[in-house]
Amino acid sequence: MHQGVAGCGRYPYPLQYQLIEVFARQQGVDEDQVQVFCGSKLALQNAVHAFTGPRSLVVPEPSYETPAQTAEARGAKVHSVPLNAQQAHDVEAMLAVDPKPGLIYLCNPNNPTGSVTPAADIERLLRKAPADSVVVVDEAYIHFSDVPSCIPLVKTHANLLVLRTFSKLYGMAGARVGLAVGQPPLLEALEKFDGYNVAAEPSLRGALASLEDASLVARRKQDNQQLRDATVARLSRAGWRCTASQANCFMVDVRRPAEAIVAALKEQQVLVGRVWPSWPTWIRVSVGDEAQMRRFEDAFFRVLV
Amino acid sequence: MEGLSRRRLVGLSAALPLLGQVSWAAPAAAAAAPGPAPVRLNYNESPFGPSAAA
Known part of the structure; x- marks a missing residue:
């Protein structure tokens, strides 16, 4: 990261592409299914901008507030669905609250509870959700948990967007690096609001070193x-x-x-x-x-x- | 200020530089002893920071 300070006079796109290449290889997805953002919060906000407005946002409650705040700022309808008795997302209730939502937000493990939603429930939601409703699975805390990632499902679900961050387990909250994983049309929709921006070189170097730190x-x-x-x-x-x-x-x-x-x-x-x-x-x-x-x-x- | 006499105002004006001196010259020992730094458990950050390799 120190080395990256000297490079701050340039836009570090080659390093960003390198980060995408390493992450894609580690996760078994194509490079065009990964995009870097200055924090996963930005990818999430862009997703809300891209897919809600005339159509609604469905969120669990309690959960990370950013998607609901962004949707409300745009005047989009927000449906808040309480967690179930196991403190997991109530996927049936989330599906039932609106037959044609623009975006369904899941956070697994969930912030603020830390509780998890079984993979089978998320897969059921993906099967039942309308094909043109985008499902965002925020995996900011996945490294701390035993739940499987939804990233492998991106290949078979064109409406799935998975978010990752370097702010939590990787300890880089102030460096602002996040990733969105999804099929290219979804990522292109986010880029309409991000303009193919690039993260800072120290942050990209830190993210790369984190991925390469095997233990x-x-x-x-x-x-x-x-x-x-x-x-x-x-x-x-x-x-x-x-x-x-x-x-x-x-x-x-x-x-x-x-x-x-x-x-x-x-x-x-x-x-x-x-x-x-x-x-x-x-x-x-x-x-x-x-x-x-x-x-x-x-x-x-x-x-x- | 309407309740203060001219003499009182003059007295206050004369005292102002002294007040400044007292304030600036206060010995360090008179300052409150710093307490322990706050424990920040409010933003789900890692207490360990970036990887040493970063």
Whole structure:
């Protein structure tokens, strides 16, 4: 990444093509089925711009808010469908809410709950969804989980778009690199809003090095799982209900207005995530390192005596 | 300012440079001791940053 700073005087398209080539080879897809964006958020926003407007957006609730916010800004109808009892996407309800949506958004594992939706459910949704309704599967947190990726399904589903990011397990949130995987017509629709832009050279070099670091995913997945599950186990033993997370975040039901608990934790110098209005008594906690999780637990039990 | 006499205003004006000196000359020890840096568990970032290879 340091080496990339010297190259910032040029548009680094060759490196972007190299990143696409490496990712496509690793994932077993064609290079024209992969595009790079300055963060997967941008690919997601472009998808909402491209496929909603006259037609609606279907989202799970609670979930990552960006697609709904973007659709609302365009005046598109947004259908929010609550997660089911297993905290997975309720795919039947998502299909039923609108027979001809423009875009159906799935996030697997889901942000903010960290909960996962079985692959069979996603495949069923893909089979049943109208062929001209685009299905976006946001796999920002997939590396932390045991669920299979939907990328292999891109070959057989022309309406499937899978999103990946370097912001989570790869630790490059500030470098802004994301990928969209889909058949060329879908990617071309996104590019109408992105103009075949290019990411910064330090970011592209960091992304390439991350893909070529053969042990990184397994090592960080294990560390995250160990810290997350230990924290969740201690909270659960103390009587606090947590989501069944396979991501680098989880939610805790604090059984009172969560905004006040977020503020109280902040006074203890512990910043936790925002509150989702549909789950007003739950806080979202990102998984940090061991010392950070210890400070979170200390503050949590001080605040919630 | 309407409640202040001219003498009082003059007195305040004379004190202003002193106030400035007091403020700027305050010993470092008088500042509040910095607490621990906040723990940021609010944006699902990795605590480990980019791969060492990056």
